[in-house]
């Protein structure tokens with residue numbers, strides 16, 4: 001039986017991001033992916049939002065995605081665009097880029113890292129014991145790992161086999177999504193009616209068209225056909241525009257569910273395996289990537305023996321509320337997509353409110369992920385929030401905060417008198433960097449904050465301790481997050 005530190009079931013965006021995080025932290029990681037390679041049939045997600053661009057920037061790979069997509073003000077609530085160009089971030093926008101491109105770029109990145117990928121086979125079950133997990137595969141060759149992470153999508157076998165409940169709301173409506181060719185010119189824009197939202201969008205190749213159409217009745221869970229798509233289009237537009245030659249037809253619904261626990265012993269969940277929702281607002285992929293960035297370093301520290309297993313509980317405690325919040329928002333947005341005259345009136349009222357400054361910032365903070373505030377207790381507003389990407393001056397010259405995080409290692413950033421900190425007992429794990437910063441301190445949504453003398457930054461970019469020369473609570477914070485002193 002082949003041994004690995006961690007086995008990840010599923011090599012979609014969440015699985016690949018987690019694999020990268022674990023590999024950077026020097027964990028022996030393997031991904032088992034059902035597909036034959038990383039190629040994704042169909043376009044699926046249309047991009048991601050600001051905080052996801054930031055977490056990729058924290059690893060030094062954001063430019064690869066920015067180079068292949070289009071930045072735009074695309075954070076939405078209902079039909080209102082939430083302009084976030086005034087947010088204090090280097091990336092005050094969303095990135096439009098199809099998921100098949102995102103996965104191609106991610107696959108190329110993890111190919112540069114020591115990640116083992118077993119393509120073309122499925123995880124079919126597992127048995128866990130006190131020391132590890134035996135992972136069964138469809139090719140009959142089992143794997144052994146200290147931990148198994150299910151990044152195997154909304155129908156997650158790992159979640160089901162772990163006996164983790166998936167409570168939530170059954171679907172009430174379904175959409176067909178497809179990439180096809182047409183004989184007639186598609187109509188411009190997005191159409192809303194009493195059934196929901198519909199749109200046809202010509203792809204960059206100029207030949208194919210991406211179709212999203214709400215079905216008149218909730219569709220079955222079986223695979224949809226070209227005939228189903230034709231019927232759905234005729235019901236809305238009175239014509240099917242001569243659809244033919246489909247390269248992809250799929251169905252998604254507004255089913256909204258969240259795993260009751262993100263961990264069962266040595267088995268964890270991330271991405272769609274932990275939460276599913278209607279794609280309104282386009283947050284699914286971002287949630288999964290950020291789950292992975294939250295989990296990766298914690299799991300690495302536990303596997304590498306520097307932190308106790310209890311650190312893993314903070315993964316559920318931090319990420320479950322974030323997804324629960326996003327799920328409620330997608331349900332609200334889904335309701336706003338159904339249009340009769342009364343709903344039109346409600347949409348108008350909501351749009352007016354969402355365009356006002358305070359609600360705009362609040363909603364944009366949620367959609368972009370820039371408002372995330374993990375509960376680390378009372379203290380400076382930076383505590384539990386993302387560290388801004390400041391332009392610092394270090395001993396070796398200028399540096400950005402995010403550059404210090406490229407290797408996914410924690411940083412104690414001393415902005416006070418050089419040499420004022422001694423963390424020798426954690427020197428094998430935490431980088432101590434003396435630095436200078438003279439500019440403003442501002443957080444998106446929250447606004448200006450007082451300049452701290454020092455900050456302890458976790459590998460996922462969230463601030464774990466804020467302090468001054470008195471260093472009150474620093475050893476405790478270092479122990480909580482990065483394990484006991486050497």
Ligand SMILES: Cc1cc2nc3c(=O)[nH]c(=O)nc-3n(C[C@H](O)[C@H](O)[C@H](O)COP(=O)(O)OP(=O)(O)OC[C@H]3O[C@@H](n4cnc5c(N)ncnc54)[C@H](O)[C@@H]3O)c2cc1C
Pocket residue numbers: 009010011012013014015032033034035044045046047048099121122123124151152153154156157177252270271272273279281282283284285286287288
């Ligand atoms: C129409 C549509 C539009 C969307 N638009 C957006 C958007 O604009 N923005 C956004 O953020 N999100 C969007 N989403 C959601 C987004 O696509 C998902 O949230 C995202 O793909 C989840 O990533 P994941 O890695 O968790 O799961 P998945 O992408 O589902 O990946 C799971 C992987 O696991 C593999 N797998 C499954 N079972 C097994 C097994 N037993 N063994 C081994 N491998 C297995 C699968 O082959 C797959 O590669 C959209 C979704 C849809 C359907």
